[in-house]
Amino acid sequence: MWIASKLGFYSLVQKTAGEWHVRARLRADVVNLVNAVYREPAAVVENSEEWPAADYRWRLIVTDAGELAGIFAVLADSVTYPNFKSEVAQRPDQTAKLPAYHALWHSLHTLQHQAP
Secondary structure: OEEEOOOOEEEEEEEEOOEEEEEEOOHHHHHHHHHHHOOOHHHHHHHOEEOOOOOOOEEEEEOOHHHHHHHHHHHHHOOOOOOHHHHHHOOOOOHHHHHHHHHHHHHHHHHHHHOO
């Protein structure tokens, strides 16, 4: 699952039963998520993993379904804006992603108009 949020861009996968990887291309995105979710974020950030040769370099490994639900709740609560791309444009730590979001928007918009 891809999640584009004002906190960052994430790819969520289940590697094994009961183990999810919240993956990001940028460490700052993992840090943003951890700071928003956890009461003691420094320890969690310290335990996030770097996989230098992987498709997504930065990972937060979650082994508790309740913890995963908490992450989703924080992401849902972060939606405080009427326009996602405008929100991203206003966030210095996210604005570099704006061209990619515009390209994705355009590609899906094209598909929408091609669909029967």
